[in-house]
Each structure stands twice: as C-alpha cells, then as structure tokens.
Amino acid sequence: MTSYDDGMTERPYHHGDLKNALLAAAVEAIAQHGPAALSLRDLARRAGVSHAAPAHHFGDKAGLLTELATEGYDLMAEAVRSAGPDLVEAGVGYVRFAVEHRSHFEVMFQPALLHPDDPGLVAARARADAALSAALAASRPERAEQREAKLAAWSLAHGFAALWVNGAMPDLVDRDPAGVARPVLRNLFGG
Amino acid sequence: MTSYDDGMTERPYHHGDLKNALLAAAVEAIAQHGPAALSLRDLARRAGVSHAAPAHHFGDKAGLLTELATEGYDLMAEAVRSAGPDLVEAGVGYVRFAVEHRSHFEVMFQPALLHPDDPGLVAARARADAALSAALAASRPERAEQREAKLAAWSLAHGFAALWVNGAMPDLVDRDPAGVARPVLRNLFGG
DNA sequence: CATCGTAACTTGTCATTGACAAGATATGGG
DNA sequence: CCCATATCTTGTCAATGACAAGTTACGATG
Incomplete structure (x- = not known):
C-alpha cells in the first residue's frame, strides 16, 4: 500500500478492474450522447485514471467499441434464447434486448465504428445468428430452411427495435416496448 | 473578376454553389467512412474553400447532417410514392432508397448526430410518414387505420434496409437488394 | 452609376481529442 | 528475494469543431 487511505479519493496505481470499469462507463456515456460522441479521455476521467x-x-477507440459489440451479441443471443420456443416471443426478446441495452445495440450495427473482422x-x-435460427426452427420447423423466412423474422424484429431506439415512434415512447411490439410481430407469416 | 483565369486552379472568392457542393462532398465522405468520421474541414478541402x-x-456539423437528413426524407417519400399502389413494391422502394442513398439513410436514423427538432x-x-401511410391505404385499405399494421410494414422494410446497409447479410452482398427483399416482404399479413 | 447593407468567405485562435512514445510502478512466478 | 511483465502515467503532436474578427463581392436602392 503506497497510497494512504484517505477515504473515497484513494487512487491506487493499479485500478484492479479498469477494463470493466471503462466498458461500464462507455455504456453510460453512449446512452447519454450516442456512440459517435464517445471520448476515451472522458471514460478515463470517469474511471479516475490517466488519459492514456x-x-x-x-x-484504440474502435477496439473498445468492438468489445462492447461482442458483449452485445452475447446478451442478444441470451435474450432470444430465454424467450422460449415461440417466434413472436423471440422477437419480443430481441426488442427488449435492444431497449434495455440500447448502447450495445447501437454499437453493434455501426460497423464503421469498430473492427468488423x-x-x-x-x-x-x-452465436447470436445461431440463436435466431434456433428460434425459427423451434417455432416454425417447416420454414426453418427458408432463407426468406429467417430474413423476414429478423428484419421485422430488427426494424421495430431500430425504429424504437432511434426515437422514430415518438407517440409510443411512454409505453412498454414489448407490449407494443407483440401485436406488431404477430402479423408475420399469417400467424 | 479579380481572379485571373488560369485554368482549373481558378478559385473565385465566391464559390457560387458552395452549400450544394458541401452536401455532395458529405454524401461521398459518409459513403467512404461513415457519418461519425465526417470532418467539416475535409469537406472544405474537397470543395476548395477555407476551413471555416x-x-x-x-x-455546425449537426446542421449540415440535419440538412442531409431532410433531403433524405424527401428522397424516401418520392421512392415510396413512385413504387405504385402495391405495399410490397412500396417496401421494395424503401429498401432501394436506403441502398442507393446509403449516406442519407444512415444519417436520418442517427438522431444524436443532428438537430432532431x-x-x-x-x-x-x-411528409415521408404520410407517403408510408398512403402506401398502406392504397394497398390494404381495410388495415389503413390499424397502427400495428403500419408499424409492421414499416418495421419489416426498415429492418431489411438497415441490416443490408449495415452489412449484416454478408452472403447476399453481391445480389440485387430489391430482388432479395421482394420475397421477404411478401411474408407480411399472410399475403 | 455610386453607395451601402449584407451575404459569402478567409484568417487566426483555442480547447478537446486520439494516438503514440517513453517512463514509472506494482505484481506474481521462480 | 528478484526480475519479467502487465498496468498505468506523463508528455507530446497533428487534427478537429467552434468561435471571433476581418475581407471581399454582390445587388438593391437611390
């Protein structure tokens, strides 16, 4: 212990969990001002470490966002998997993930901000793609092999999520996104 | 004429059409590196004017992107309107607009980059919203008043367009987006 | 045609940022 | 106990967005 313990201002040389602290700070910062306005130096300040x-x-910045996006795909896969065998509920899970992890979601679909390869x-x-395929196969086995069916389900859920997150449905902003999404998603495949 | 005409390097004090030149340069720059990497100084260099x-x-930068987004909504309305009375073709028009005017499309749905009000x-x-409503009413008059129907159609087309533009369908990148989108869009409403 | 208000553009400056280089410090395995 | 290495700091540079203040051209008006 080189640092005298003077309360909350203590700052040991080694943070201990800086990587996760920075990722958490990034989630917050992105939720506030969007991914484009993210500043590494601001994250460093939030975590109480030096700018470098x-x-x-x-x-680099893209590296941080790449890690965030990676986390995001796993959160998304989990959300879709845990929704059960109903395709509509899988879609609701997709939407719920996007809304509850808005920062992750935004970064995931902006390849220009990350290291896409x-x-x-x-x-x-x-892994996320596999979860989507599994949801379709569990709910509509007869269409599991149709590329158009998967694209339609994915597009519908993704479109709703993207429009919601981007504020393109201002009238509905107060309501529960899952509740609004469910009847919308039900229109697919004549179900 | 204070500027001696020495060929292509001529640079009159007044550009003449700087605003449009900058917008056109922005479209190009965004297509190359995404909206987040856009630099006003780079646009100025491309147009041959000073950095300010x-x-x-x-x-400011958001002002320029706001103008681009405004252009985009009108291009989108036109694309949807000119697709005719079929809802599927309206969706194809939406997708075609997104692909052919990718820079506009990306900016339109990133409110953090512009002056949203x-x-x-x-x-x-x-105006664009009205064009979408009109497309639904022309093709499926019995559903014209259902909010869920409009949201479903919009979400499906938007989701496909967004996924395509973001490179989330890497296998299909060589094919004609409209041709891929059409059978996907047909799945809606049991049509 | 002279003048003047104003739009269009330039030059200069500042704080902030991302990236890099080089140095300081702690940690844990041998 | 010691050192190889991961972790973090300090210092620096070029690029950028925004702003202030000055310069030049345009065009309406008299």
Missing part, C-alpha cells in the same frame, strides 16, 4: 490508460486495454466479434455474431 | 466556410452555411427536418419526416 484506456489505450492499454483496448488499443475482429475474431471475437465475428464469433459472437455467429 | 462550412460553418457559414450550416452553423429542426423544423425543416420535422416537416420532411412528416
């Missing part, structure tokens, strides 16, 4: 500390863990990212994306 | 010239016409933008958005 983030670079050590992520390389990062192996970890590609793998996580594949 | 853009501010005169747009106030700009009167011109709000009005253009309303």
